Amino acid sequence: MYGVIKYDVSTVSGSLLNAFVLLINTLFFNVKLIGDPEQVYPKDISEKILKEQETVFDFIIVGGGAAGCAVANQITENGLWKVLLIEAGDYPSPSSEVPGLFTTLIRSGEDWNFLMLKEPRACLGLRESRCRISRGKALGGTSAIGNLMYIGGLPEDYDENGFVQWDGSIFRDIFMHLEDYTGSEQSYYGHGKGGLLHFEDAVYNESAKDMLEVHYIKVGSKRMPKRHSLGMISHFLMTKNGERYNMAKVFLTPIKDRPNLFFSKNTLVESIQISEPVDKRATGVNVSINGIRLSLRARKEVILAAGPINNPKLLLLSGIGERGYLDKLKLPYKAYMPAVGKYLQMHVALPIYVSLNRTCPTCEPEVYNETTLYQDTFEYILQRKGRFTHTGVNNFVNYILTKKTGTTLPNLSVQHMYFRIEDRNLLAWLEAMDYHPKIAGRLLSVNKLNPMMMFLVTLIHPLSRGELNLNETHLLGDPSIKGAIFSDEESSDFDTILSGFNYITNLTTVMDDLAAEFMDIDIPNCRNYKFCSMRYVKCYIENMVFPMGGVGGTTRMGPECDETAVVKENLELRRVRCLRVADSSILRELPRSNTIATDAAIGYRLGEILKEKWMKDYEAKFKVGKEEEEETE
């Protein structure tokens, strides 16, 4: 079906890339081409907290990602409440601001870089044969290190969660209200204009996109019609003037001077204080700043927006979980909540590398050498134009349905990265992925002579569920994460990815004008299998598949009586008052899309819920106060 190519292994060092990142950082710091963070983001008050000048707030939000920033934006609006947003990381680095440096941020100091337990059927071709989960550790959270693609989920995605307050129509209204898109491309919903969440058309390597479209059409794909969920669709980029437009810029920059908004960076929340024994209620958080531990009080509520890994970790560390488990770890038990950390779900992706011939007519097949790199750098620095204004991932995605599921919803998405000859993006990508050196070396040696296309086939509706527990030898360390990838009973997840593999390898057969070939990358664990035999393909999948950006379900939503749930529909914990969770941790089903828009919408919606509740409370008090005044008069 597809040809076999064998290449020599050669190792290429990452020094060129490192030199480049150093250059960017030096230039940006010294010439101040990227704005001073204190001018862009809210001022940091961690010093004041350390001096104990500010320790009592109305609301404390844990985590400055999409959800946390959206909540902060909402609940500081009426000026009535003192709100503290706590972030474990710093302001985003200069590299974070440059979209084209996206891959260099993965596994950097701005990435929590959680190492998972060994999976029997995934990530076996990565260094240590273990999967990693990236999550941003900086103001803006994962939006400060991620891929910048904007897309909301389908209405059915949210309907599947089964809650009226969180159904597709609610999300559609929030997206429309938040969005600021003035281009002409369409999505399922159409798009909103004039909101805070700016995104734009991503004009990048249009010729590669056109080339892919032509071939996809040959195997039955279509350009996605309006109000449809299958087909090829353009992605948008969350950038402005060539720079990353992370979620802190979206939600905090416009309100950074609100006097009731407080922000503390490099501040790690270690646990939540829960009052007891009768009225279980969150009263504050225990933090550490530069190794100094202290407590902060929340008069009204604590909101967890620390992401789907750190939210359950913090709940367990605060004594919320199963009694036997917490007793074993000598953690003071506060509330029974067996579902904390359970039902972990994640999008997983399979990269399929296809080599193209050198003389591809449409694919800009020039070599990407050191000179090109420096030209691109200066074009970006001087004009904010060119390759560094986008992440290198092609700006369109194909949503496909490869199996009969009884719906017309996609089961896979395919994203694309085109690599020119000697493309520095490939090197950066392979370093980010942390492949076994033999696999990386093989891919780089192919790319010395040939351009390549990477098809990233992603399982967007996984059925498998993993779980997360504390690290028993170091409670504050990375939790113990079992992804249980491809563990669903019917092996349906694996079959779905396999069908995606077949879809793409079939596509390569119609790309004969480009001499497209699925490459034998000489995976050490698969050497005993004949290339392209069924055993080989299974081995390929188990070695190459890895977790993508979408993660959730670890503090999921449910009715009050449901022991498999952690939060109620208003996102408050089932047995602890004044403690809520605000991001895709609460979802029972992840959306079939990238997740930033969903996280931001959940944060925004929780902000509305909080405003409504606490305004009622405020008005009631105000009314009582007024009545008392009138009586005394």
Ligand SMILES: Cc1cc2nc3c(=O)[nH]c(=O)nc-3n(C[C@H](O)[C@H](O)[C@H](O)COP(=O)(O)OP(=O)(O)OC[C@H]3O[C@@H](n4cnc5c(N)ncnc54)[C@H](O)[C@@H]3O)c2cc1C
């Ligand atoms: C590599 C990658 C690429 C991605 N690309 C895209 C994309 O192109 N488009 C898209 O839509 N989605 C993408 N995603 C997913 C998307 O970025 C996330 O869904 C979204 O940003 C998560 O937002 P959040 O608010 O839930 O959490 P996060 O962004 O993870 O924010 C949580 C914040 O809490 C902080 N925190 C955690 N623990 C503590 C603690 N104990 N104390 C204090 N602070 C703490 C963290 O440092 C972090 O800043 C990507 C994800 C990854 C990993």
